Amino acid sequence: MAGERFDLEPSIRALLRDLGISTARVLRRAALPADLFTRRPIELAVPEYYRFWDALDAEGRAASPDRDLAVTIGNAISAELFSPPIFAAFCSPDLSTAAQRLAAYKPLIGPVRLDIDTADDLTITYEWPTGQAPPALLATTELVFWVALARIATREHIGPARVAMPSLPANRIPLENYLGSRVRKGTGDPVTFTAADAARPFLTQNDQMWRVFAPGLRRRLTDLQASATVAERVHAALVETLPAGDPSITAVTNQLATSARTLQRQLSQEGTSYQAILASTRENLARHYLASGNLRTSEIAFLLGYNDTNSFYRAFKSWTGTTPDAIRATTA
The missing domain is CATH 1.10.10.60 (Homeodomain-like)
Structure with missing residues (x-):
């Protein structure tokens, strides 16, 4: 990892509100400062970042024990809720380009690297910090995100061709129903889309907005690497x-x-x-x-x-x- 701290976007509060989860309770459970979202930028170390997601999972279960929170987050995702790197992905011409852009800028917004393979289909594999297994909700939400991104940007009901997880959920049915694909056991949390789906045009493509975002993202990435x-x-x-x-x-x-x-x-x-x-x-x-x-x-x-x-x-x-x-x- 280039740096040791990662941005937590202020707009995640809107997501928590949509999910019916108390931000204050999540922060308290995660042992994070109550005024965290008043700070700019909001930067968390890996253990803090993981504690936030563990606390979000626990509070989500307490608020609604029967729902699959990762699927609920997938259904709640919208372009305006997230950070510039992710919004820039929506500006891409297709899913393949979006994946490569996010792979470049993911270190700004999370302790993970993305490996992108476009040899045949599009396969996105996660590389988490060694020795620190990510919270289950975080890892699952990352997989769900790609499906949500593809569906929002193309307005087509795209689903992955293959999905694998190191640890399978106790009840896979809600997740598999959302993905439209079976979830198998495997390493690296790989999610694969067919070449045809990866090339489907994004209706949200906006080259002008990408030109606006790109210099700032490159500068932030350079600053992150230099600050370590x-x-x-x-x-x-x-x-x-x-x-x-x-x-x-x-x-x-x-x-x-x-x-x-x-x-x-x-x-x-x-x-x-x-x-x-x-x-x-x-x-x-x-x-x-x-x-x-x-x-x-x-x-x-x-x-x-x-x-x-x-x-x-x-x-x-x-x-x-x-x-x-x-x-x-x-x-x-």
């Missing part, structure tokens, strides 16, 4: 490279397109080092994995780039003064 410290960029790169089993500085410098000498100099200027960031990133991820309770210690060691479990045990003891098993017991 070198240490933050190294941390973000490590979160992606560690699960591949490579904790080396070379893996990070390849990702950041710089040299090891330059990176070490920049980190020194910020008062830190590559090894210090590697250790803190490993410790934070280890604590997260242990708290989740779903991974064996050997699996955690692998995800942190260790060749064996004993090396992980020794490192963890040096960070915390205790063992992974002891931490796991306190969070069980």
Whole structure:
């Protein structure tokens, strides 16, 4: 991820009102400031962003236990409710172009990357931050969004050809009825549209508005990338490279397109080092994995780039003064 904070658009309050959900209750449940929506810009770190969506899910269930909230959000989506990047998608000539534009600017509005494949059909795959599973409502709403966008912009009842989710809802019927497609188990939350549907003309196409939005979006993206410290960029790169089993500085410098000498100099200027960031990133991820309770210690060691479990045990003891098993017991 280019940065560590993401915009929460003020217009989401209108969506909450349409859903019959109290904004104040969502913020209180998410342990976020009561005056959050009076701030400009409204920026949340990944844990805060996830807490907001978890709280929205909980308040939505409390307000109406029988409804499928992601489907309800899909039916409530309209162009004026969302941010400039999403409104710019409505200005696109078709769904394929909209997906590529949103993939470029998604880092402005959420902790996720989009991988767009147009080789045959149009497949949109999500890449969430490693070690932090997104709230179920957020992940499902992201899939629903593409269908809503296609239907609003084309005025056709478009549905995906294929949809997959890592964790299937207990009751898939409302979601599958909305999508018009079966939801299968899979990784990356991919949603696929046929080439014909991806090329259907958007009746909302507006090249003039796109020319208005594009410079500002490019400037905001540049500012986001520039505002991240070198240490933050190294941390973000490590979160992606560690699960591949490579904790080396070379893996990070390849990702950041710089040299090891330059990176070490920049980190020194910020008062830190590559090894210090590697250790803190490993410790934070280890604590997260242990708290989740779903991974064996050997699996955690692998995800942190260790060749064996004993090396992980020794490192963890040096960070915390205790063992992974002891931490796991306190969070069980």
